[in-house]
Amino acid sequence: MINKIILDTDPGIDDAMAILFAEAHPAIDLKAITTVYGNATIENGTNNALFLKQKYNFKADVAQGASQPLVREPVGATVVVHGETGFGDVHAPKVTDLQADSRSAYQYIIDAVKAEPGEITLVAVGPLTNLALALEAAPEIADLVKEVVIMGGAFGMNGHRGNVTPFAEANIHDDPHAADIVFTGSWPVVVIGLDVTEESFFTKDYLDQLRDDAGEVGQFIWDISRYYLKFYSEKVGLEGCHVHDPSAIAYVIDPTLFTLREGPIRVVTDGPAEGLTIQKFDGRKHLHDDWESKRAQQVGVAVRDQELLKLYRDTIVDYGTI
Ligand code: RIB
Ligand code: CA
DSSP states (O other), rough: OOOOEEEEEEEEEEEHHHHHHHHHOEEEEEEEEEEEEESHHHHHHHHHHHHHHHHHOEEEEEEEESSSSSSSOOOOHHHHHHHSSSTTTOOOOOSSSSOSSSOOHHHHHHHHHHHHHHTEEEEOOOOHHHHHHHHOOGGOOOOOEEEEEEEOOOGGOOOOOOSTTTOOHHHHHHHHHHHHHHSSSOOOEEEHHHHHHHTEEEEEEHHHHHHHHHHHHHHHHHHHHHHHHIIIIIIIIISSSEEOOOHHHHHHOOGGGGEEEEEEEEEEOTTTTTEEEEOOSSSOOSSOOSSSSSEEEEEEEEHHHHHHHHHHHHHHHHHTOO
C-alpha cells in the first residue's frame, strides 16, 4: 500500500533525514513538504526544503507556513542544535529558480486533504502551528484526513520526559497551544514522542557506514550530521544522536514497529511545565476531567529499535545506490 503524505517540518538536520527517508521509501508518496519555524527561521527552513527538492529532484510541492507560534512568545531558532541556517555546517545556497507554492502551508493542507478525502496522512515533525491553523480554519478536514502522525511530546515512558525543559519536548514547547488544539482534535492522531525516539540511536559508526554505503545521499546525511553529533557529544554526553523525525516516517512505513497506548492527550500551555504532554490512559471517572470529552489518541510507548535502524539504513542505501 502506498501512503500519500504531507510532511510538515522545520528543516532541521533530523528533518532532512526524515524527508529523504520519506522520498526514498517506495511505500510513501511524498506529496508535499510544508514548512514551519522551529529549528530554523521560516525563511531558512523553507529554503532548506527547496534546496532538497532541487538537489534530489523531488516531485513534492513545497509550501511555506507559520513564522511564529499562535500565542506564546517565540522561542527562536535552535541554533545550538541545528546551526545558523538549520543544516549544521552545510549552508544551503539561496534557491532562486524554484518557488514555494503561492498558498500558505495551512491552506495547502486544507486544499490537499479536501481534494483527496481519506487519502492523506499528515506527518508533522516540527511545532504544530500549521496543523492547528488548518484545523481551526476548516474543522471539516478532521473527518477527511487518513491519519495525523506527530513527532513530539514526552510521556515519561522509558524515563523520557523532556529535552528542552525537564518536562517538555521541543516541538510541543515551541507552540503548546497549537499542540493542544491538534491533540484534542476529532481526527486520529498517533504521537511518536521522546518515549520512543530516544530509544533509537544513530551511532557515529552507523552514520559512517551510511556515508560509505549510500552514495551521495549517505555523504549528505553524514555532512549535515557533524554539527548535530557535536551538540550531542558536548551537551548531552552521547556519541551519536537520537532518531527523532525519521521515527515518524518509520511509523507510516511499518506501524508494527511500535507499541501504542490509547487515551486522550492534553498539553500544559503555560507555567514551568509549559509544553508538558499528558495522556489519560485509564478509564477512571473524576469529578472534574478536561480529558474526558476528548478523542482517544495513540501514543508510542515502545519501539523495536534495531529493526527501525535497519529499515532506515536499507532504504537510504537503496535510494543512494540506484
Ligand atoms: O525534540 C525533537 C524535535 O525537535 C525534532 O523534530 C527536531 O527536529 C526538533 O524540531
Ligand atoms: Ca523537526
